[in-house]
Each structure stands twice: as structure tokens, then as C-alpha cells.
Amino acid sequence: MEHQLLTEEEVREPICLLMALDQNYLPQMKVLMTSAVLNNPGEHFCVFLLHSGIDEPELDEITKWSVKSGSAFEPIRVDEELFRSAPVSRQYPKEMYYRLLAAQFLPDTMERVIYLDPDILIINPLRPLWELGINGKLFAAAAHTGKTELANNVNRIRLGVDHDYYNSGVLLMDLKQARDQIVPEQIFAFVEEHAKELMLPDQDLLNALFGDRIFPLGDEVWNYDARNYNNYLLRSSGIQDLSWVMQNTVILHFCGKAKPWKPGYFYRFGLLYQHYMQLARRDWNMC
């Protein structure tokens, strides 16, 4: 994998994050932001939130917390009619589609953004991803190639593509490319056409429409599947033990149906998530 560092001048920019979620996921967004700030000393974040109707007082609280922690917060309300024909559920709300249209909603001057799902902890510095050269690709993303290798192949066949099945929970987006190459109508049409057969709708969209324009990231660092510790350990011949993960993994992704904020979560990183829930509780209550 080729890592190109940008010039020193650009290094000093804030790191721009993008999230897209509904009111139900605000607690998780707060935990994510707490973890990002704590583990990125010296950095400033600019956090954009695509939503379709989160209450003002909630947004104000996030603004207040962001100012206090040296970050900026920009909520952007998206017309929810845009995806009226898309399949939605509590697990897959319509906001999940918004990430692919980010270039339409974000300021024209922005060049890149890191999209993050809300079920994530940031446990080390994000700057190497922020500065990563992606060889003219549209996105950078990671495939979960561990336990899900089978799912990876099933999805390749299902979608008729010849690349890895990328996880859409962490995306570095080149917004200049996206403004040229992502046509909203194409996305709407695809969603309408495939409404019934899409299993993980936004992820299928990413892979089917843009899979050939994705720069591959190592999931063990940039999109670690928190359910798969033993698998990462085995496939790395014992190198990626807990100590390695705590020192090298940046984005810990609690993907899948079991969630660490719900009772009965039994994967080992749930402990860390619970600790960050406590840190967030303390930190956000002091606002």
C-alpha cells in the first residue's frame, strides 16, 4: 500500500469528519467524538453531520461540546424526501445513504472528508489516514477479510463484481472526484431498482457503483472488526495481539448486529466501549 504524505502546509488543517445518522444514534456519536478528541491530542476536528431532522437543542449541545474541545461542528439538514423510495429500517435508517452524496452537501472548497459510522471508537491518531494519498481513487475503504472471507466471496458473486467487498463504515472520500463522478440520480435510480434485493443497502451501493474506484485500506488499522480478535491474531501469526491492536489500530468498528452499548454484548472490546461511554457521560455532562 502506498502512503503519500501531503505538504507540511496542509498538515495543519483540521481533520474533517463526516457522520450521517438520526437522533437514535446521538449517544454513539458522542462516544465516538470523545474517543477521537482524547486520542488525537494537538488536532482540531471539523465534524459535519448529515441528518434529516435532529432537534435543535441536541445540535446545540454538540456545538457547545465541540467548541470546548477545540473542534467545529456543522450540522447539515438533508431533505428526507430524497430517499423516499429507499428501503429503511431501524437498523438501516435513510441517513445511511447520505454518505454517498456527501459531495453535494459539503462546502465546495472541501477536498476530502473521513466518513465514519456511529458504532466506532477512535483509539489512535487519525492523521495518517487524513494525509493518505489514494492514487486518484474516489474513496479509500477496507474490506473485512477475516471471518467474513466467505461473505466477501458471496457478495462478490451476488453483486457480480471482481473486487473485495468493501465495508462502508469508514470511507476516506476525495470530494473533488466525487463532485465529478457521483451522480445523485444514478444513486436514486439504483436504490429504486434494487430496493428488494439489497441486504446491507448502503454497502451494496458503494460496492456495486464505485467498487472499482476504491483505494484499499488495511482493515486491521483503519476498520478493525471488533468481533474478530482471534481471527486477526491467527492470520497475523500472533503479531496482532492486544498490545499490537492498542498501539496500532486507529478505528475500532463495532459492526454487526450485536452492539457494545446493549446488554449481553460479549466480544472483548465491549469493555473498552463501556469505558468510553463512561468518559463521554462525564465529559458531556460537564457541558
Added chain:
Amino acid sequence: MEHQLLTEEEVREPICLLMALDQNYLPQMKVLMTSAVLNNPGEHFCVFLLHSGIDEPELDEITKWSVKSGSAFEPIRVDEELFRSAPVSRQYPKEMYYRLLAAQFLPDTMERVIYLDPDILIINPLRPLWELGINGKLFAAAAHTGKTELANNVNRIRLGVDHDYYNSGVLLMDLKQARDQIVPEQIFAFVEEHAKELMLPDQDLLNALFGDRIFPLGDEVWNYDARNYNNYLLRSSGIQDLSWVMQNTVILHFCGKAKPWKPGYFYRFGLLYQHYMQLARRDWNMC
């Protein structure tokens, strides 16, 4: 258990911590201090270190870090000849005896101090312990009554005492009482006399000499044995799950021979320790 809060005026005092260790345990001391500061926002600590010859540059680094994090650091060098006849080993260095003599070494104006072993993480606010009324007792300490219930009884018999066998890794000390009641010569004599039969020397000393003057603390909050999650969970009928521990436990004690900073530690809180090692690495490198 009776909790008496002190007056508001005293609330604003810094919280005084005491550690006693040799150079080998400085990395663990740094992790402990990082965790204490992070999880006690708004507090100032005054950390006393009893040692018998840690290098000046090392002490200077701790002073520098402490100033930066709003704390004070006071190293106190103890004459190592004091315990020349005491049994020592790498696991039990002579510094472990120093805690019992703290009142001799700390400023006369100090009224209390919280002694902490180095194999500890502080994951929630310490102030409730700092302000705890202990009914005129000399110390407050917790017994590990979980998996070690058998050891507890064995030790009662071994030492011929009729109280719980207290763990000496976390001690709230009433220094005014200690100045009156703790006679160094008595401790030296006891160590000399029992040198061969002491298994956990300092802990045996605490229990044999002062066990009847200890105010009992709940170990699930103030001295959580990090090896014993399943036991705490069972004896609390499922209440003390991970979420409870992360919200309520203040002092997580990695006691016993297996240590979370060594390879192959397999108890579940090792993950959290590794994360704090990473936080400490980052934080102390920036000094």
C-alpha cells in the same frame, strides 16, 4: 458502611496520593498517574513517592509531567538501610514496607493520604474515598473476598487474627492516628522476627499489626481484583457486569503474579490496561 463527607472547604484540597516503588515500576507509575488524571477532571493531585534511589532525570520527568497536568510531585528518598534485614525479591522489593511508615516521611501537616500499589488503574473519581469518614480507624482497606475466600480464611488462621485478610495495595491512611500509633521499631522487629514465614510480607504486616484498626472498604469499588470478573458478577447476582464496573469501580487492581503489561496476560481487563499504556506513552512522550 458509613460514608461521612467532610466540609466543603476541605473538598477543594488536592487529593494526596502515595506510592512506594523502585525504578523498575516507573512505567506502571506513569500509567497509573495518566489514568488518575484522565478520570478525575477538575481535581489536582499531590503525589508523594517513597523510594530509595531513583535517578534524578527520572524524577525530573515525573515532576515536569505533573506540572503540565496540574498536579504536584514530591519524591522522598528513604534510607534503604532501614529494612536491611527484611525479605526482598524482585516481586517484593524493600520499598513495599515504606507505606506503613508513611507518617514518618510525609509532612507533619498532612492529615491523610491514599496509598496505591503501582499495578493499578484509576478509572473513576477518587474524591469519595478521599472524603470518606473512617470512624477513627487508622486505615481503610478492602479484603478480596471473592475467589480468594479460601485464601482469606487460610490467612486468618495463619496469622491468628479474627478479621478479614485485607489487601494492602490500596490504603487510605489517617496520618494523625498513624503518627501516634505506628512505631517504626515495632515494624522492624516484626519483619526481623518473621522474615522467613512471611508470604506477602507487607500485607501480612498490615494484617498482623493493624488488622483490628482497619475500616473496611468495598473491594468491588475501591480495590477490584481484575482477575475476578466472573466472581464479582456471580456474587452480585449479575449486577456487577462490565457496564456496572466501568461506571462504579474506581480502583482496578491487577494484583497477583500475572501482569497486564507482560505478554500472555489473558484476563479481560488487560485490554484496558494496554490502552492506558498507549495513552501514557503518548502523553509522557510529549513532555
